[in-house]
Amino acid sequence: MSVEAITITLVIITFLIYTAIGWWSRVRDTSSFYIAGQNVPTVANGAAIAADWMSAASFISMAGLVAFLGYDGTIYLMGWTGGYVLLALLLAPYLRKFGKFTVPDFIGDRFYSSSARAVAAIATIFISLTYISGQMRGVGIVFSRYLQVDIIVGVLIGMAIVGFFALLGGMKGVTWTQAVQYFVVIIAFLIPAFAISAQLTGNPIPQVSFITSDIVERLSHIQIDLGMTEYMAPFTDLSMINVFMMTLALMAGTAGLPHVIVRFYTVKSVRAARWSAVWAIIFIGLLYLTAPAVGAFAKYNLIDTIADQPLEEVQNIDWVNKWETTGLLEFNDHDGDGVINYTSGEANEVSIDGDIIVLSTPEVANLAPFVIALVAAGGLAAALSTASGLLITMTSAVSHDIYYRIFNKTASEAQRLRVGRITLFMALLVAAYVGINPPGFAGEVVALAFGLGAASLFPVILLGIFDKRMNKEGAIAGILTGLLFTLIMIGSILSESIFGTDGPLLDSFFGINAQGVGVVGMMLNFIVSFIVSRLTAEPPKEIQELIENVRAPEIDEDVSEKD
Amino acid sequence: MIVGQKKTLDERQRWYWKKNIRFILWLLVIWAIVAYGGGVLLAEPLSNVQFFGVSLSFWIAQQGSILVFFLLILIYAIRMDRLDKQYVQLLKADKEG
Known part of the structure; x- marks a missing residue:
């Protein structure tokens, strides 16, 4: 069989599996549709978080980014993993204890305000939409490169598959497909990594041979000889302040991404939320510990x-x-x-x-055609799993937070489910459109999504849990300050590609570039919300009780009966 | 289904929350020292320290920090499980005493 035939076969097999899972997990109630009925097992949720999180960018682009940045590639390696420490320690257990459907649910209830809920819902939609265009593009690229299918046809096929299991199964269908997709992604990433490691170093374990072999050192020397920067030396491509700020922006942004946060709502208990974070970092870490090795080995080979x-x-x-x-x-x-x-x-x-x-x-490592096909299936799995998580998140922001919680509080269960499915279908069409006609600044929008997550949602949720005195006025002032500052800064620094100005309106914010400026927005958010909340009335009694309740330990029923 | 629905936190719950905050602060201090100390601020001095075939700061920045992140999340889950147990035992003791 030719490489193309094997690839088509493998892609069709994986698509059939995803479709079967969608059919098996079809749902009839809103709790299953939005949060998978809160009974996803811990390990499965960990795998689903990992697949949700690891996008086309993690799978296809990250090792390459690291290979060309050298040491400074740490912004992606640390930045896209360290946020899980923040999530696991500061957000996940309490949001699970709070136990509603969405991120805007928490913000709206905690700050007793429909405006806060609406702002959070709009931030959620905006962040998810910018993110999804990249995923759809990834699907199209894999189809066109490996199967010589037109990008548009590729995007449409991908949308049809995601649409099928997401419409039928909602969050439940998405969760179980993501858990399976994780294993497709990781196998497709590891097999070529084992092979290139064995070929270059004689040791098949890339995560180990990365430091035990002398490849990185040789790569460092070769790059100097060729007149490039030293691979192993820090701050050759980015200044120290930018490495610091970009890493922090990606970490806080990770903790502020609604499609990741909401995954912690789907498990049985607070304890399960903590342990799904453990599984998530194991599953994610496996790829992230391999990526720097793949990057260095492949670059060495290439040079x-x-x-x-x-x-x-x-x-x-x-x-x-x-x-x-x-x-x-x-x-x-x-x-x-x-x-x-x-x-x-x-x-x-x-x-x-x-x-x-x-x-x-x-191909460079001369692996069997089957492995090439596997990489194609892995790239598709990475893009589709992230896209489906984003779709559900956008859908819940529109149909649950805006339609049900703000406009039609008396909607019946069946009505809400129908609105949810209609919204999801429309979100699919929007995603397909941005996938086929991506904005010219596709690379920059990712910086935007993370910067906005870090500057808007992360600080507000954090303060909502840990600062009992934080009130409606403080939260809204903080979120708006963070959002506006970050939007204006990113817009001015990247104005050349976003608005088509002749040059950037602003070179940088005191030496901090667009990807790191979200951290400044986050700090402003913290400062403004603190000051405003102290100058205005404290939150009502029942809200203070809600916070105490979120903080209190969760104990099983049998113990409480004895109490 | 869940206790702790009382109007305000009682003494035991307050003790639980304080313990929790202390764990979180310790773990975050380690998180910051490893990622921003070892990987960024001290990157230059530590790049003269050899760690197997690479420099120490390079390893921290590209692999070591990720292993530390995993350990921090794991330790937190284990310590909180233990704290949950202690809390339940205190509740039982209160009831018997």
């Missing part, structure tokens, strides 16, 4: 294959040829000497898209 080699010889290599036609790998022999100069600055004759690092590893 070794092309740098200072005769251009014609390199272009005859099968995989080089294939990736050159996609435009992700380009050679330009400026000086016409027929030899490839791979360096930094003017003399460089190679341009490499970071996505190649993961996508081409099976």
Whole structure:
């Protein structure tokens, strides 16, 4: 069988599995539709969190980003894992104890205000929408590169699959498909990693050979010899303050992403919420401990294959040829000497898209066609699982938080479920549209999603739990300050790609770039909400009781009966 | 289904909350020292320290911190399980005493 045939077969098999799970977990009540009836087992929820979290970017792009940033790639490695410490310690147990459906539910109830609920719902929709465009794009790219299917057709097929299990099964269907998708993602990531590690270092465990072999050191030396920055040295690509701020923004942003937070509502108890965070970091860590190794090994391999080699010889290599036609790998022999100069600055004759690092590893390492097919299925699983989690989150913000909790408080169960399904279908159409016509600044919108999560939702939830004195006025003032500051800053720093101005309106905020500026927004949020809350009336008695209740230990029924 | 629905926290619940806050603060101090101390602020001095085939700060920034994050979340889950048990035992003792 050809690579294409194997890939199609494998993709169809995985899609059939997802569809079957959707049919098996179809639901009839709103509790199952929004929070899977709160009886998802801890390990399954951990796997679902991991799949929900690890997007097309984690699977396809991150190892490449790290490979080209070297040490400074830590912003993604630490930034996209450290947020789970914040979630597990500061948010998840209390939100589960609170025990409603959504993030705006908590904010609306805790701050006894429909305006707060509406602001939180709008922030949720905005964050999820910016995020989903990237996922749909990932689906389209995998289809077009591996199956030579048109990107539009690819996006539509992906939408149909997600739509099927999400419409039928709601959160329950999404959860169980995500748990399965996690294993597809991780197997597809690990197998090529084992192979390239064994090939380069003789040790098949990449997470270990990354530090026990001398590949990273050799890569450091080669890069210096070629006139690039030293791989292992810190702050060669980003300043220390930016590494600090970007890492913190990604961590706090992770803890402020509604589609991740809501996963902790789906388990049985507070204890289960704490343990699903443990499983989540195990499942996520497995990929994140492997990614820096894949990045370094693949880059070493790549440089070794092309740098200072005769251009014609390199272009005859099968995989080089294939990736050159996609435009992700380009050679330009400026000086016409027929030899490839791979360096930094003017003399460089190679341009490499970071996505190649993961996508081409099976071919560079000469692995069986089956592995190439597996990487395609893994990329699809990563994108679809994240997309489905985002869809459910957007849907609940519209149909539960805005329609039911604000406009139609007397809606019946059946009505709410119907509105939920209609909203989900419309969200699917919107997602398909942004997938097919992605905004020109697709890369920047991710920075935006994390910056907004860090500057708006994270501080408000945190203060809602840990500061009993925090009131409606403080929370709304804080959330608006954080949102506006971050939006304006990101908009001005990235104005070139977002609004098409001639140059950026602002170079940086005192040396902090767009991806890190959310941290400043977060601090402003904290300061403003603290001051405003102290100048206004304290929250009503029943709200103070609600907070005490969220803080109190959760004890099983049999003990309480004895009490 | 759940106790603790009383109007305000009683003495035992207050004790539980204080213990919880202390765990959280300790774990977050370690979180900050490892990620922002070892991985960022002390990156330059620590890059002269060898750790197997790489420098210590490089390892912390790219792998070590993730292992520490896992340990912190695990320790918190274990300690809170233990605290839950202690709390239940105190409740029982209160009832008997």
